[in-house]
Amino acid sequence: MLTGGVRGLGRRIVEKLVAKGARVTVLDLDAVGLEDLRRQAAGVNCLQCDVSDYEQVVAAITQFHEQHGAVDVLINNAGILYSAPLVRVGPSGVERHGVADWHRVLAADLNSVFYVTSCVVEKMITTRTRGVVVNISSVSASGNAGQSAYSAAKAGVNALTATWAKELSLMGIRVVAVAPGFTETESTRLALSESVLKEIIKRVPLRRLGTPDEIADGVLHVIENDFFNGKVFELDGGLVI
Numbered sequence: 001m002l003t004g005g006v007r008g009l010g011r012r013i014v015e016k017l018v019a020k021g022a023r024v025t026v027l028d029l030d031a032v033g034l035e036d037l038r039r040q041a042a043g044v045n046c047l048q049c050d051v052s053d054y055e056q057v058v059a060a061i062t063q064f065h066e067q068h069g070a071v072d073v074l075i076n077n078a079g080i081l082y083s084a085p086l087v088r089v090g091p092s093g094v095e096r097h098g099v100a101d102w103h104r105v106l107a108a109d110l111n112s113v114f115y116v117t118s119c120v121v122e123k124m125i126t127t128r129t130r131g132v133v134v135n136i137s138s139v140s141a142s143g144n145a146g147q148s149a150y151s152a153a154k155a156g157v158n159a160l161t162a163t164w165a166k167e168l169s170l171m172g173i174r175v176v177a178v179a180p181g182f183t184e185t186e187s188t189r190l191a192l193s194e195s196v197l198k199e200i201i202k203r204v205p206l207r208r209l210g211t212p213d214e215i216a217d218g219v220l221h222v223i224e225n226d227f228f229n230g231k232v233f234e235l236d237g238g239l240v241i
């Protein structure tokens with residue numbers, strides 16, 4: 001099961017999992033995108049769900065469990081990128097980070113991970129299913145200027161990864177994270193101007209963005225390597241060293 005599989009990194013991960021013969025279920029809020037995914041990737045089970053809404057998550061995952069039983073691989077990928085500093089100093093004065101934006105980003109990027117994982121892991125435990133939870137984090141988890149809410153959410157995701165690995169390993173459930181650096185996706189292009197991206201690329205020792213293929217291959221690697229646990233696999237071209 002993967003959240004946010006309609007576009008971007010999630011879509012590439014779905015394609016790679018399908019190519020390996022996995023039976024994949026995607027939870028995404030984009031109904032039109034899910035229709036498109038259903039047509040293009042035959043066999044992918046598509047469920048519409050806003051993973052930042054607890055009631056929707058409980059309903060979608062209960063429906064899934066009734067039809068298919070427990071999940072053995074969960075990838076918490078859905079999220080939104082949002083950039084804003086704590087206070088912005090501009091020509092019209094000093095402006096605080098919006099509280100609504102803070103809650104929106106924390107709901108989509110952190111609460112969602114808690115909601116989906118608690119529902120999925122409950123069933124794994126009651127059915128004694130072994131498996132792995134992969135949380136998609138970000139290099140911003142270490143604190144990125146201009147991304148208060150996003151950095152806080154992803155730092156929370158890293159903390160949950162370590163906490164849940166300690167809680168669940170004895171029940172045969174590994175919990176890991178993959179933290180992409182700046183990656184060549186539509187969301188990156190929409191969120192960052194060409195000039196900001198050029199500055200970022202100058203700070204990456206490899207002098208380029210990552211590719212969705214490289215991130216998706218990293219996700220497959222942490223799923224397949226049974227000794228990787230509780231840690232964050234950073235795929236950022238050496239940006240954070």
Ligand SMILES: NC(=O)c1ccc[n+]([C@@H]2O[C@H](COP(=O)([O-])OP(=O)(O)OC[C@H]3O[C@@H](n4cnc5c(N)ncnc54)[C@H](O)[C@@H]3O)[C@@H](O)[C@H]2O)c1
Nearest residue numbers: 004006007008009028029050051077078079138180183187
């Ligand atoms: N693109 C990057 O450079 C980059 C870097 C670091 C981390 N990440 C992380 O990777 C993940 C995917 O990023 P992306 O760039 O592919 O994003 P994207 O915007 O291209 O795709 C996100 C997908 O998640 C879905 N989604 C968003 N909010 C949702 C919600 N509340 N409920 C259900 N579905 C929802 C969207 O519909 C979409 O299909 C995110 O967690 C992001 O923080 C991305």
